[in-house]
Amino acid sequence: MARMKKRNLRRKDGVWDPLVDSQQTRQRAAGVPQTPQSMSPSYRLAYTDDDFLAREELRPVRLQLELLKPEMIMAERGINSTVVMFGGARIPEPGGDAWAAKNETQRQNLTAASVYYEEARKFARLCSLHSAQSDYKEYVVTTGGGPGVMEAGNRGADDIGAPSIGLNIVLPHEQAPNRYVTPELSFNFHYFAIRKMHFLVRAKAVTVFPGGFGTFDELFETITLMQTGRMALVPLILFGEKFWRSVINFEALADFGTISPDDLDLIQFVETAEEAWDIISKFYETVDPATVPMASGAR
Numbered sequence: 001m002a003r004m005k006k007r008n009l010r011r012k013d014g015v016w017d018p019l020v021d022s023q024q025t026r027q028r029a030a031g032v033p034q035t036p037q038s039m040s041p042s043y044r045l046a047y048t049d050d051d052f053l054a055r056e057e058l059r060p061v062r063l064q065l066e067l068l069k070p071e072m073i074m075a076e077r078g079i080n081s082t083v084v085m086f087g088g089a090r091i092p093e094p095g096g097d098a099w100a101a102k103n104e105t106q107r108q109n110l111t112a113a114s115v116y117y118e119e120a121r122k123f124a125r126l127c128s129l130h131s132a133q134s135d136y137k138e139y140v141v142t143t144g145g146g147p148g149v150m151e152a153g154n155r156g157a158d159d160i161g162a163p164s165i166g167l168n169i170v171l172p173h174e175q176a177p178n179r180y181v182t183p184e185l186s187f188n189f190h191y192f193a194i195r196k197m198h199f200l201v202r203a204k205a206v207t208v209f210p211g212g213f214g215t216f217d218e219l220f221e222t223i224t225l226m227q228t229g230r231m232a233l234v235p236l237i238l239f240g241e242k243f244w245r246s247v248i249n250f251e252a253l254a255d256f257g258t259i260s261p262d263d264l265d266l267i268q269f270v271e272t273a274e275e276a277w278d279i280i281s282k283f284y285e286t287v288d289p290a291t292v293p294m295a296s297g298a299r
Helices: 022-030 056-077 104-112 114-132 149-159 192-200 213-227 241-247 250-256 261-266 273-286
Strands: 082-086 140-143 165-169 186-189 203-208 236-239 268-270
Touching: 056 186, 056 192, 082 114, 082 149, 082 192, 082 213, 104 114, 114 140, 114 149, 114 236, 114 273, 140 149, 165 192, 186 192, 192 203, 192 213, 203 213, 203 273, 213 236, 213 261, 236 273, 241 268, 250 261, 268 273
Parallel strands: 082 140, 082 203, 140 165, 165 186, 203 236, 236 268
Antiparallel strands: none
């Protein structure tokens, strides 16, 4: 009995658990004498072996881990709903350098587009002010964690000391999280599919600012889920009607018959942060968040 050590046998959730936890086992395994046997990759604990976890056969496990880690952290934080902000990484802040421009035309367009950075920042502040009323459990700003419009969203929340989420992804050009993301809510992904699921799994509203292929991908993923009845009909708001109508002819799709004319009602256009928040607030004044309607799924 003299060799025994006392420890708390209740987990954080109050469950009684007499088994040694994996953290203790990892520490013990790291402390064994270094011999040819203990230094062999085969001897590593499977869950601490990065090379093993990165094997092709472990892809299903990695998918599950990317689903679980952010979900568990957000649940422990008590985050019940989010407002998602999609938009271009290349849009500079007002007065900032259009660093992504490849020619003078792009420089002029991106510089003019800085108005969307400012509106995104204002909109995030509005969301965060309302989020504060629930102790930051509802309407938590969520972005892709990168520069441009994403930075503006996290920055707007940070302006008033509110937390915000950044869902970053590993890209060839080594995109790093912007400095306004709440560190404890800064996530990184390998799989686009799991990242997109986390964008929408708590979304109470989705806003989309001008952007490129990635923004289009996120927009059409969202609108397809709502159109097919796989996601509730939450407000889907596009900033900058002129931009969107110049790059996508929504009416032509309806006229051609590849979408229903009613599908055009899934999206709303705004120019300002105030307009966007007005749509969201009025929507939830008339619709019970627990019983938001779904589309029929008929196509």
